Amino acid sequence: MENNRSRTGRKPNLLTNILRKFNNPRCKKDNITVFFMRKLKYFLKKAANSTYPKINGKAFNILDCTKDNLWRSLTSIYKNNDQLISEAIKTLLEPKSETKIEKTNFGSKPKSFNKNFCKSFFNKKEHRDVFRLVLDLIFSTENYDELCYSFKFRCCDSEIKKHNDECRENWSRLKTYYGYYFFDELNIALDAFEVDKINDLNQFYYGDETDVLS
Structure with missing residues (x-):
């Protein structure tokens, strides 16, 4: 029987299953990826x-202290790789819509935060490390209204009920996907720590054969 898992054992359509938990049609992969890439540049x-x-x-x-330590870690990576990160800032161009890209001959250089752009950009481990710290900073709040404000979609109908553990899990799954599975799905050559981390996450989510992320 054919194995439909990747080299790190992830299950397919993870993000689709995660996004179904949120409460807004604007909650789409392309929109979220653009959001994170803009935040990374910022x-x-x-x-x-x-x-x-x-x-x-x-x-x-x-x-x-949590945010301050995360920010110190991020700025430390920048200081140790200032030329590389400075080039990264220049590389993070404002994306054009895929429709406009199709109508214009831009050659082989990606002009949006599409799969090709993200794969090329995140091939550098330093970029992945900084990106995870950005995720840590964004998701460091326990006030889920702040996340709803930033993402422009909701984790629940909080106007009727209060945020709960399900909201926490929804945001945690979204962060986990972009922190590790996102790179795996781009077929980026991850280092041993990253592969081990994904395998640990798979064990946590799927170890009892219960698909927690779906």
Whole structure:
């Protein structure tokens, strides 16, 4: 019988299953990928300028030890790879719609945050490491209204009921997908730590044969 899992054992259509848990038709992969890539560029520019970023529309709280440590880690990667990260900022172009791309001959250079662009960009481990720190910063809040505000879609009908554990799980699954499975689906050559991490996640989510992410 054919094995439909990848080299790291992920199941297909993970993101589709995750997004079904959210409460808005705008909750689509392309929109979310563009959102994260724009945030990545924003955070990198802030690191380059030695200024603090806003997170989910809120001013950076330097008294929040979790956020402060994450930001220090991100700026440390920038300082140790300043030329590489500076080039990354230039590379993160504002995306054009796929329709406009199809109508225009741009040659082989990707002009949007599509699969080819993301695969080329995230082939560099430093870019993946910074991206995960950006995810950690965005998802470091336990105020899920802040995430709803940033993403422009909701994890539940919170106008009727309060956020609950299901909301926490929905956001956690979205972060987990983009932190690891996203790169695996791009067929990027991950390092041993990343492969082990995905295998650990698979064991956590699927170890009892219960598809938690679906």
